[in-house]
Amino acid sequence: MKLLRTFFDKQKPHFEKGGKWEKFYYIFEAHETLLFTPKSTTNATGTQIKDAIDMKRMMMTVLISMIPCLIFGIFNVGYQHFIAQGQEVSFLSLDTLVIGAIKVLPVVVVSYATGLSIEFIFATIRRHPVNEGFLVTGMLIPLVMPPTVPLWQVALATAFAVVIGKEAFGGTGMNILNVALTARAFLYFAYPTDMSGDVWTYVGDTQLVDGYSGATALAIAAEASTAESPVVAALGNSWYSGLFDFGNLIWGQIPGSIGETSVIMSLIGGAILILTGVGSWKIIVSVFGGAYAMGLLFNVIGANTYMLMPAEYHLVIGGLAFGAVFMATDPVTATQTETGKWIYGFLIGVITVIIRVVNPAYPEGIMMAILLMNVFAPLIDYYIVQANKKRRLQRATV
Amino acid sequence: MSKFVKLKKGFDIKLAGKAEKQIAGVVQPDTFAVKPTDFQGILRPKVLVKEGENVKAGTPVLIDGKNDKIKHTAPVSGEIVAVKRGDKRKLLEIVILSDREIEYVEFPTYTISDIVNLKKEDCVEPLISSGVWPNIIQRPYGIIADPDTSPKSIFISAFDTHPLAPDQDFLLKDQDKFFEAGIAVLRKFSPSIHLNVNANSEVSGLFSQVKDIQINKFSGPHPAGNVGVQIHHIDPIRKGDIVWTVSPFGVAQIGKLFLEGRYDASRLIAFTGSEINSPKYYRTYTGANIRKFVENNLKSEHVRYISGNVLTGQKIEKDGHIGFYDSQVTVIPEGDYHEFFGWILPDAKKLSFHRAFGLLSFLMPKKDFVVDTNTHGEDRAFVQTGVFERVIPMDILPMYLIKAIMAEDFDGMEALGIYEVIEEDLALCEFVDVSKHDIQAILREGIDLMQYS
Incomplete structure (x- = not known):
């Protein structure tokens, strides 16, 4: 450790202003601060202590x-x-x-x-x-x-x-x-x-089992809807027994993107983010809420069999849980106001389900929904901030 | 009329080294200083005395060349021994070698009933020429009040929630009549005076027995004791409004001027912080040199001396002088060390508002922490959101206000509430910021933009 520190201290002058590798200072800095926290101290004015987080x-x-x-x-x-x-x-x-x-x-x-x-x-x-x-x-x-x-x-x-x-x-x-x-x-x-298509499972070169299909739950649901047969039955009728049972959809031993299949694992990640306060629980909760609400609304409309799929299935198929926990909560691209986070998350959930059910071209909706709401996030914030300005202007005095 | 305001947002920074409510033995430093840097908005400080000259307590030593209405006077009598300047001849401090017995400039004296009959105009003159006027701060901008304006209200916060803050009751022990007289003087300027007390502790007679003012109760974590937060909830500042704020010590000092005819700068100073051997109060004068108080009173040698508290205070040298507004000195360890994998190893000793991986301080809400001056990270772009809002108990969006300032968006700053805040109100944001921005400095830039352009 001490040896490393001496090494860095020795190299540092080369990277600082006037050194021969001055250009690469930030690369040096990145490596140095990865191993050692910097020894910088607070300014003479302003807060004299800083929070331990970085x-x-x-x-x-x-x-x-x-x-x-x-x-x-x-x-x-x-x-x-x-x-x-x-x-x-x-x-x-x-x-x-x-x-x-x-x-x-x-x-x-x-x-x-x-x-x-x-x-x-x-x-x-x-x-x-x-x-x-x-x-x-x-x-x-x-x-x-x-x-x-x-x-x-x-x-x-x-x-x-x-x-x-x-x-x-x-x-x-x-x-x-x-x-x-x-x-x-x-x-x-x-x-x-x-x-898209049969890309969700690495099958290798050997013989495949009879009746094998690489389709994901989302694809099966979309197909069933086109064929006007009930979605849940189609999911239950899989080539591998019990593959798309509700329980297994939550647990996640299903084909799909590498990390997104398990709702349980996503929720464990979500719990870590929420407990540590790093991810916004408002966004996570409202994405699920929005998807469930839209699922229920479709149940009521019931124009095709996909719409009739029980709303809770929307929460466990595809990458909704993963997207809600890890993608929607990205603080840079999400809304930045606290009220805005509710609206933002809810709309992601709603739009995800709409894309899944109404638009047959894209089986998965969460990616599009989040990207779309990324674009609208500043607009949501704008209205929240305007409301704040207005409220401040109208305050009555004693 | 009295209001009760319960605040939830905020964060109490619990540090080791709170001062015992006890006055330590008599220690008197040799030198005292007047520092123009203590005051906001002095554009062209002008020294009125020369080295070697003798002054009395209350003799003007400094004015603002741009605004000569306000005078800054010597806190003690003695000889001017130094006029220190820094880079570009910036005036840093005027140092006075104190006499053993303080001589005072005499001002007219009054009784309490005399004060009631005084006119506003009669009060302004002694307030200004004695040098107690700078105790009166004007919002917006947090500058010394302009004697020609009249504020819609005057706010006094009777408690301080800053880390290791001195006890305001203790600071004003046995000064009840001066405090009352001070209030009587201030009433000339505005009929609406608010005294805000801590709802969670017993309010001393000193504050509760003052007549004819509105007493409001506040409860909650820091910054509940900040006068800016209190104004926001009682009588918010809108565009064009002027509100004055005075510290309890300032009120008593004003009262003393009228009852005893002197600019009496004697005050209690709390010496606090983890590196002080026995944190206690000392009786001295405004602008005191700290050397004698800290010498042989430290646990370690590599320390930072702060005039004020750790959130809003200013670094001073071991031979430095305490600021005009400060009744507190904090001494904490310097943090100029590297730490191996310090950014990820779990640590229960580091204080944090956050609970990110490995930051365990939230498990021990009662513990007093030893915190040094290390920044714990480097400057980064704003990434995390929603944190500032959790430490600001006001209907203000701090992140948007800061961004409006950075973009020099004047309409935005105004609409987002820049008139309502000064540095101390957003100091917690600077503490908790993951991206390590200098929020207070940015805010002052914004305030300067609003004030001067």
Whole structure:
């Protein structure tokens, strides 16, 4: 430790103003502050003490809350692989772990490597500190990718999202769209064939079990609706017995993006975010509330069988839980007023269900709903702030 | 008429080193200072005395060249030993070597019943020439009040919720008649005087027995004791309104001037903080040099001396002088050290408003923490939202106000409430900010923009 400190102290002059690697100061700073908190002290005026929190700790808290989803996702990728081949394996076994790790970890590595390289390049060119936001984005991107995604697409999507989605707007804190969802949406529109259809399970080269279908719950629901047969029955009628039972939809041993399948794991992450105060509970609760309310409304309208699907199913199929917990709560792209957070979350839930049920072109609605509400978040805030200004102006005096 | 306001938002910063309610033995420093930097809005400080000159307590030593109505006077009698200047010849302090026996400039004396019959005009003159006037602060802007204006109301906060704040009752022990006289003088300027007391503790006779003023009760965590928060809930400042605020000590000092005819700068100062051996009160004068109080009274050597409290105070040197408005000195450890993986290891010793991973201080709400001056992180862009709102018990959106200031959006600043706040009201935002912005400095820039352009 002391050795490391001496090393950094020795190198520091080279990176400071006038040093030979002055240009790379922020890269140096990023590495130094990762190991050691800076020794800077408060100013002579202003608060003389500061809270123990910093951006790194906050972002790490989010990262920690995603670990259950990541681990579950790794096992699930392996598990889906084996049941597609007709092999019975237990969910938590070495086999599932190995297959899952082989598919998932490279995606994680590529996402971080691409994103961090770009962050470092921008930090050097634009002379700003490396922001910790990518710690979270770099993990979110793999978790919303299908397990079969080609690695070069991950790199391309990450690069697009970081450069166009974030740096073009001025960097961390200034972006309008959620960076991880930008990556996902980019792939969805640029390479639709790799982002839909039978991509949700890594099947490998071997013979598949009879009757196998790679469809997700969302796809089955949409198909059933077109065929005018009840959705719940179609879900129950899966090629693998009990795959889309309500209980398993919550638990998450189903095909889907790497990290989004388990509602339970998402909720564990959500609990961590809420208990630590890092994520807004208002947003999480209101996304679920909005989706449920819209589901009930569709039940009443009942124009097709998808609309008649019990509303609680909307909460457990697709990536609603994952999106509500990890994507909608991104403080930069969400509404920034407390009242606005209720409206923002509720509308995400509502729009997700509308897209799922009404628009057959997009089986999953949460991604679009969040991106859409990202765009409208400043508008919601605008009205909340205007209301505050008006209220302040009209205050009666004693 | 009296109101009860219950506030929920805010945060009590609990630090180790609260001063015992006890006056320590007599220690008198050699030098005292008048510092123009203590006052907001002095544009061109002008020194009225030369080094070597002798002054009495109450002799004017400093005026603002732009606004010569207001005079700053010497707190003690003695010899001017230094006029210290900093970069670009900025005036830093006028240092007075104190006499053993203080000599006073004499002003006319009155009895309580005389004061009642005085006219406003008769009161202004002694207030200004004696140097007690700067105790009167004007909102908006938080500057020294303009004697030519009349405020719609005057607010006095009878309790201080800042970290390790001195006990206001104790500061004014046995000064009841001066406080009452001070109120009588202030009534000349505005019929509406609000005295705001702490609903959660017993209110001393000193404050509860003053007649003809409105006494409001406030309860809640810091900043419930901030006069700005209290104004917001009782009689909010709108565009064009003027409200004055005075500290209880200031009121008593005004009263003393009229009853005894002197600018009496003697006051109790609480020496607080985790690094002080025995935190206690000392009797001295405004602007005292702290060296004699802290020497041989410290637990460690590498410390920061703060005139005032840890949220709004100012760093001073070991040989520095206490500010005009401060009845408190805080001494805490300096935090200029590196910490290995300090940003992620769980730690129960670090104080935090947040509960992010590893920050465990919320589990011990009763504990007194030792906090140093380390910033615990680097400047970052605004990312986290909804935190400032949780520490500001006012119908103000602090994040939007700060952003309006950064964008120099004048209409926005006005509509979002810049007239209602000064630095101390948003100090908690600066403490809890994840992105480590200097919120108070930004706010002052905004206030300056509103005031001067």
